[in-house]
Amino acid sequence: MSAEEKMPKERIGVYVCHCGSNIAGVVNVAEVSKWAGDNLKDQGVVVSRDYKFMCSSLGQELIQKDIKEQKLTRVVVAACSPHLHEKTFRNACKGADLNPYLCELVSVREQDSWVHTDKIAATEKAKAIVAGGVSRVVHHEPLTPLKVPIHPATLIVGGGIAGIQAALEIADAGFPVYLVEREPSIGGHMAQFDKTFPTLDCSACILTPKMVDVGNHPNITMLTYSEVQKVDGYVGNFAVTINKHARYVKTADCTGCGVCWEKCPKKVIDDKFEAGLGYRKAVYTPFPQAVPKYPVIDDINCTYFQKGTCKACEKFCPTNAIDFTQKNEIMTVEVGNIILATGWDLFDARRVPNYGYGRLANVFTNMEFERLSNSAGPTGGNIVLRDGKTTPKSVGIVHCVGSRDKNYNNYCSAICCMQSLKFAHLVHEKTGATVYNFYIDIRTPAKGYDEFYQRIIEEGALFVRGKVAEITDAARNPGEEGKLIIQVEDTLVGKQRRIPVDMVILSAGLEPRAGSKELAKTFGISCSADGWFIERHPKLDPVATMTEGVYIAGCVQGPKDIPASVAQGAAAAARILGKIQQKEIALEPVRATINEEQCSGCRICNTLCPYNAILFHEDTMVSEVNPALCQGCGTCVAGCPAGAISGTGFSNLQILSQIDGLLLLTLDKKKEAVVA
Amino acid sequence: MSEEVIVNSPPSAGPVKHEDLALLNQVAKLAPGDSHLEMCIQCGTCGGSCPSASAMDHTPRAIFAMLRAGMRDEVLKSNTPWMCVSCYYCTVRCPQDIHITDIMYTLKNMSLKSKMVQDSTASDFSRTFIRYVENYGRSFEIGLAGIQNVTHLRLATRLPNMAPMALGMLTKKGMSPFPPKRIKGMDGLKKILKRAKEMEAA
Amino acid sequence: MSEYLFYPGCSMESSAKAYYHSVMSVCKTMDIQLKEIDDWNCCGATEYLSLELTPAYALIARNLALAEQQANGSKTVVAPCSACYLNLSKADHYMHENKAFGEKINTALAAGGMHYDPGELVVRHLLDVVINEIGLDKIKEKVVKPLTGLRVAPYVGCMLPRPDYNNRYSDNEHPYELDDLMRALGAEVIDFPLKTACCGGHMTQIGPGTAFELIRRLISSADDYKADVLVALCPMCQMNLDAFQGQMNGYFHTNYHMPILFFTQLMGLAFGEKPENLGFGSEFVSAHEAMKRIGIKTPVLEPTKPAAKKPAGLPMPPPRPRSGEKVNIGSEEASQ
């Protein structure tokens, strides 16, 4: 149809991959490569081969050999998705001194063999796809990737254990880190825990040293009580706008002596750190070992901010560090890479009406219990009922609250089993109470976990297999009076049981942070329907995202325990250090360019660009694209009424020809049909 | 697999017939709408929630397991569906969104069709109830209670004396001892039900 | 003036006359026009579904078909009985969700020259209309005789909040619509834990032992909370708890005396209607004693719950209910 009448000017090699049986199992690869060799001659195909694994070194050498011997000027590989191996084959061409951008990888696996069963149809489709690639590649131009320097600094969002780990790894390697934390102190959920499974070492004992290291590290700039507002730029050169909330405390003068919160008359229920089980003051640090040590004044509850009087803290502060006039501070930092480690929220157990949390005083959540059992918690580590004194004689621990349930969250929260077993141990150890575990399945897959389960069984914890149906205070007989009754089917017995207990602990599941979807948008990454952020590859690239330069670590990617979060924090750091060492990064040279002769100066494109990359020269009355700002979306190319803008790598000619190629077969068929 | 024998099942059950292994899906298909029955993870939420579980010879969960195992006779002979009070606790609590109450109705239908109902108390009550509806278009509580107690003396004896109540029904509530007035469109209704029954049988 | 199609259901003309009269009375006060569906038939309760699926749904659908024919203006069908309400909405729901099924039922209806277009009508229970269409503010205005001092156990039962195909109610297990309504009438509402537990349904006819146990749970729990009356919104529930309370007492050798009233009866009283016009006196367990309190001005009593759930004087803050139920939390001045 369009541009293929004249003699082929290019020498093209076509390579069809078997990918073992992944492709060859459905697509007749031999037929495809033969067909390409015979029927695409006129477009310049001079060699066409199929090979077991094109991505293997042998496969790559095969291509390179042909490039040299057959003087190939273009290469088309029909294999997996470009998102997987485009780089691989481009590098192969590069190795043979063929410009990498003269190589086109078309997907006959993800989009053909893996999704179709009809072998004939799949083979036909493969031919079409190859033909498309061939007629497209003819119009490729040699390109050189845009090289941009990588800013050595890294932004880490979230000061939980994953963020802390990542920060220390990068900082220790000698590169600057900005650690942004929404709360007044770093530490995250781990700081709230009492013991950690399966080793039962004290959470604070292993966490606080790391927090202190972060606090003292010359390469780490801590931005606590702060939130990221906006992210501009791209990999290597992000400009991040951060909102530092006013602390109303001059950190330069504050010694963290604590007089202010002793004197503050305003008592506030601490929903964050004490999980609603204890109180803090209006001026406070979340917990004694907080890093940084400086308190903040929470202006929503502070009497001065609400009523205009009080200022007790100011009066008593020995160093005059209180400053009610402080304002939020907007700052911008330049970074090359970003790690998101914003963690998780606890499922709101109130959403399960039949478990009575919020109505029944002695139904607790797992986070409440962590505080209850924590010696630094509101009860000094005494496990007692909500009256503050009675020690429970029997405790029921309910697994899978809000998890594995289509009414709430359909996924397994991964940590609840082990956490519940830990609780069973702590209750047993501290109160000697009878402990029931109510579970659907016990999942203890990691190192030392199942041994821990065995140990808990040994300690005499009772296990009832069944999802608890309801928890009620409506007694049916004197034996149940004044107790919480757990009604459940013991599925191993096949009978309904009502078990009266004094205390119930709900192992509520993990949820993505509220507003994670907005966060994802801010950083230009995608998150799953659940709200967990999506990694680049579920197995092979778990900490990178589809957006260059943005990495994820810890529970932001999905529910996981402390060891896994630490591992991801370190992994993300390692990936970034690798990038920083390269000093500069190559960007896809996919950019728009305006042909001045054709530009009519209508300025339509100027408004189409979301990056203001197109500027209009009043003098020459033409528009021009700033390649540094252009992200290559191509909307302006499509929008230009004069067709004056062309998109490198995705030019009209390339795409129109690809359409021709894809439809080549169809047309032949239609011709046949007409003839017949 | 067609020779598999269910352990602990009365010899009457015998080896599992092959089609029985599809029993679960058969049941699932019979319910209106998508019942998600195949999604059961045996968590026991239903059995735990059921107000009349104690009166059932198998919990609903167990019934679903038996359906999977193709134990047709045991399931259809079970009194479980007949003890269901349609409180829908199981339905709203089920983590797999299985329409359990509707499944129970389906099982009742099936056991009646296959004539495997063991204790006919419940089904007879339903029949009596419906006999009025099919003839008058309206139900008739008091006559109902009466007949139910006559046809099931065993039940009546289990009961404390019902007389004062029946009396109260007549006096206090001013209920009529006579059957309800026929609805005008009775013929039409009869035609509708006739065709419906034919379709059901088909 | 709001008009609705009305599906009374069988018991309204026999065992639940009290309900019928009180509904009519309060609807008049609230300016609700109920247009009874002409020649409606029984919904089959829970019985027909047990026997044969298709006829059961056809039976229900006939009513929907009639209502659709007779609908001019309002396309909303109001049912005062939970079982009827559920059956009607269930049929509409499944005929809508599963097209094939809908056609099947319509083929049956065709035999009687009828047809129903699934989704055409909206089926609602009277309580839902009162709360969401009339609104509590308007109700409060109408109250002339607040039920001050009357401790009410709000009992919703099963088939209203479950499965709740259209998410009309605040919760499947602890909905607070009825509580709010009773409070609006000036009554003192107890936090009734068995609010949506089962009344025994047809078990009174099939397995009285089971039924009596279910009834006992409800009555005794309401009694624990020192409720004066238990308020129901379904004839079946009212019948089971009221008419069988005597037998239940006999069966367990207990001596409960818990009057079971329809929510519309209490509305009527609060609206100033004469008790006899609201079917008072027709209940088995007399509400006479309890009703004495009304009219006599008594100070609002402190809610006296069973000791077990007294969260007084905690070192820890009390647990907080779902945001839906307005309980103010927040901070408190420290007593230095």
Added chain:
Amino acid sequence: MNEETKPFEPVIIGFTCNWCSYRAADMAGIARMKYAPNVRLIRLMCSGRLDPTFVFKAIAGGADGVLVSGCHPGDCHYSTQNYKTMRRFHLMERVLTQMGLEPGRLKLLWASAAEGQIFANEITKFVEEIRALGPLNWNNSGVKVPEVAKEEVPA
């Protein structure tokens, strides 16, 4: 191959963006979800790159239907470009309808990188719809369109 005897197998050209919909297609593949083999995809950086010419070209070239897909509105990798796609799409639809094409032959589909299932289902659905419409019989307008196409191709 005896194509003629087979039931009508439509050929559909699909345009996807590089970030959401193409990855949805990959996701469908990785999860081995099956769908009809009639759609051939072309990867653009952004659905905003879609030049109406492409669609005309595809139709003129013998495609029986065209699928345009991108990120969900609001989730565009390039912030807002897919809104422009949306507007253009409806414009295109109108133009092509005026040229005597059944509107059912164009489909706009939003699919996030996580929505492989949706992508697969929608394609199968679309193929069925096109099959119902039958082969594109565009008697004389077939000549008209390529001209439009040509003139818009930058020399």
